[in-house]
Amino acid sequence: MTDALSRRIDLLQQQIELDSTLNTNNKKRYLRGLADLLFGFNKTWQARAISAALAPGWSTPSPRPWNSIRRAGVSNR
Structure with a gap:
């Protein structure tokens, strides 16, 4: 799981x-x-408040994960 998350990140x-x-x-x-998200996830996981399996889709391969994140959108101003 850790290797898959690392490669995805x-x-x-x-x-x-x-x-x-x-x-x-x-x-x-x-x-x-992204760094803040990972820090918060790791901190919560170490406190055993959540399972590593809750990392949404990070362990499943996707050819273009950035495209789906971009749709949520930050304008390029």
Whole structure:
């Protein structure tokens, strides 16, 4: 499970960094949000308040996970 999550997160980071439609500030916002999400998930998981299986879809392969996240949208202003 840990390896699958790590690979998924690495893929998301790479897709964010390589996305030419985002300016630098929005890339930083997405990456910071991802880091905050992971920190909160890890903290809650270590407290045994949730199961690692609750990581929604992170362990299932997706060819373009970044596209589904982008639909939730940050405008590129």
